Each structure stands twice: as C-alpha cells, then as structure tokens.
Amino acid sequence: MIFGWDSIRREVLRRIGQREWPPGMLIPTEQDLATEFGVARATVNRALRELALAGVLERKRRAGTRVALLPVRKATLDIPVIRQEVEARGHAHSFRLLTHEAREAPVPVTSRLGLPEGALLLWIETLHLADGQPFAFETRWLNPAILPDPGPDFTQISVNEWLVAHVSYTLGDISFCAARASAREAKVLGVTLGEALFITERSTWAGPAPITLVRLAHGPGYRMQALV
Amino acid sequence: MIFGWDSIRREVLRRIGQREWPPGMLIPTEQDLATEFGVARATVNRALRELALAGVLERKRRAGTRVALLPVRKATLDIPVIRQEVEARGHAHSFRLLTHEAREAPVPVTSRLGLPEGALLLWIETLHLADGQPFAFETRWLNPAILPDPGPDFTQISVNEWLVAHVSYTLGDISFCAARASAREAKVLGVTLGEALFITERSTWAGPAPITLVRLAHGPGYRMQALV
DNA sequence: CGCGCGAATATGTGCAGACATATTAACCCC
C-alpha cells in the first residue's frame, strides 16, 4: 500500500528492479505519478529526489526523469573518531603520543595546505591502541595558528578529539590507498617490514584556513565497510 | 541575504563554524528560525534535514535540534564502472577475460551469498587495462541463475557492464582493505610479489537473490578519493 | 536548409496550513 514518500520510493525502486522501467527509460512525470498514487506532487518529488541523489534516477528540468543507464553507485561511509571506532569493536581505546614538535613542513605539505614555503607546523605522531594492541599509526601536520595559548595537553586528549571538540571544520577531503609498511611504521605498529597497510589521508579546513593534514596507517586485518 | 533553503543551510553552518552555536547546543526551533529568516517552516526544515543527514545536527521530535557533539563525518564516494573510471583519467579502457568456468564455490562464498554448500557458481577472472597497462584485477563469483540462456559473451562485454545493463541490483555492501599481492596477482598485475594492493570487495543482491561477489585488486598508485 | 527566438513543459522550490508521532515535562495519586 502506498503510504508516505518512502513507499513511493520503494515502489519506484521495485519497478526499476523488475524492469518494468528499464535503464534509460523516461518515467512518468511527477504529476502523473502523484495522480496514480493519489498523493501530492511534493510527495512524489521527495521520493524521486532521494532516488536521484542515490544515483538511481537522472532528472532534468523539462526533459523529465529517466532511469540511470550506468547507475553510479554511491556509498556513504562514516568516518568516526578513532576512539568510537575502537570502542564499537568492543575494545578499550588508548593512545601514546610519540612525537610533538615544531617542524618546517616540506613543500608537498605546505602546497597542499596553501601555506607559504618553509612554514613552521606542528608534527605529531600518535599511536592508537585497541586493548593495548597497536590499532593505527597517526602522523599529522597541524597548523599551530589555530591553537589557543597555552596549547592543549595532547598527552591527555588525542589531537583528533581535541580538534573535533574545539574546531568546527567545515570542509576537507579524504582519500584511501594501500602502501607497504616503512621501517618506522613496521616498528611502531608491530608488523613485518613491507606489510600492506591501509592508509587514510585527510586534509581539513575551517573555511579558507587550513587546519591539519593527517595520515592514518592501519595494520593488516583492518577493513573499512560501507553500505551501498 | 537569505534566499532559498541552501542559504539557510549555509547560515546555520556558519553559526556553528563561528561557535555562535557551539557543539551540544540546542538551536532555535524550526518555527523560530522560519520567523527569523522570514520563510516558511518547510524551508527551514529542508535546510536542517540536510544538515542532520550530513551529521552536523542531531534532531529528535519534541526534544529539538542540537549541534552534534561528535559530528560523525560522512563521506560519500562514487563507485563508478571501471570503464568510466579509467576513461575519466584520460586512458583507454580494455579488458581481458582470463578465466570463465563453473566451479564449486567454497564455503565462505556460499555462506556469504546465502547459497547451499557446494553450489555451482561461475568463477570469472578479468584483467582491466588502462592504455594497455594493468589497472585492476577482478575476480568474481557469479550466480548463474540470473543469466539468460544462452549466456552473454563476456569476452565482448565485461561482466561488470553486462550486469549494470541487465540486472538491477538493489542492495549490497562494499568494503575496502589492503593486502599483499599473491603470486598470481603479482604476475597478472605486473607488480612485485608482496606489493601492497588496494582491495575492493562487493556483494550485490537483487532483492533476496544473490548476484555476485567481486574482489577488485588495484596496484600501487591507486587512490580512492571522496569529499567530506 | 540552418539558425535563432519564443512557447511549452517538467522539475525545483516556495508558502500556508494541517495532522501524525515521538519524546519530554507536568501532574496526580498512592
């Protein structure tokens, strides 16, 4: 029975799935569907808008709505704070601050963050542990301009959590890749040299001001999951 | 100036970013904001709904809307068809079908797909090339029940594209990890043994019926990107 | 035949009002 925009969404999805509406087909207009289902056009609009957002439909003004030919599947993945991620797996989270010093950032870093060459940034290395076992090795360039004076005690609160609580970052990008463990990474994470690591790299910005550039190396066994 | 729900969204985001509304704070009701901005409540609702979806706000009926304390950042990543991915990088896509045979699927596969033990599935190995260079090594278990008779010629069209065009999968999951290249993977991809590979694993379903289980191994240099 | 311009049209968004629903706050009774 049709009840609410979500049942319309599901019904449309069903028709697409059963090939009543094959890929590329122009589907009825919002008004027609509204009449068919006995609801207002706004309700149909809501359903179709969600499906377009999910990549199932393609919509254009005047041209109408059609079933996507090559539906670019979109996956949304949550990027939790490491503490939550560890605790969600039923482990106790702890961390060790390995390095915390001002350093002249190399050019790739300054250029990526839009800072002048040779800028002094904080270089911070943190090892995250799950039940005392190495979980992830975090290396970070942090823009000191955003810190209060005196700075927070990063041996007590992890940089990650301090940032989440004190800086509202609004934009950023994230990328993932695989890399072999360097000597240092192998030692810190307690894996063999050359082991395959899952790398997450993020840069975050508060408007135009760069905040931080993080690289997170996860040891073998780590798996990132998302629903499609 | 306030003009459209998106400017309300941005204004709310600005207030959060400037700490006018710090994390955890209860923000004004939709009605109050509607009055303040001089718009209808539905317009404010649209803006706040998007922000809640993005993880910036937390909303509860009767309890109101508050700024998320630990904003779970959500990244959406597009999962394109490999051909598109290769062509988007300015390369020519081609592929070679390496293996295509019926096999008794091992238990982990059948259990993951919800099939009886010892079920006969198609085992398909495909190497994807970008400008003739190995790009990704695809290994796949495919449920033959979904194929027409006679089956499509997978030397002409890649399994991936045939599925996209002929089967509307509705659900699935996707996960990513890093792994070292096995002897076969190293040989096929032309990398050294033990190289770090970026692995994508997907299972897809058409309603209750399992379709396929794919593992995609990308060589070094591959990077998956998403906007936050 | 080609080109440009205006009309037609499907979606995008807006408004005002209404009811549904989850959750909290207040209250009453013991």
Next chain:
DNA sequence: GGGGTTAATATGTCTGCACATATTCGCGCG
C-alpha cells in the same frame, strides 16, 4: 517521594497551490 498517566511540544510529513528555471520543441525567417 515514586511511579504511572496525561498533556505539551518540536519535528516529520502531507496537501494544494504558486511561481521560478532550465531545457526542449517547433516555428518562422533569412
């Protein structure tokens, strides 16, 4: 004071209408 019931309230969604906007179609003109 404690516990359970009731009322209040903010969000969730719907309706019906209206206008904005991007495209496309078709017509007329050179």
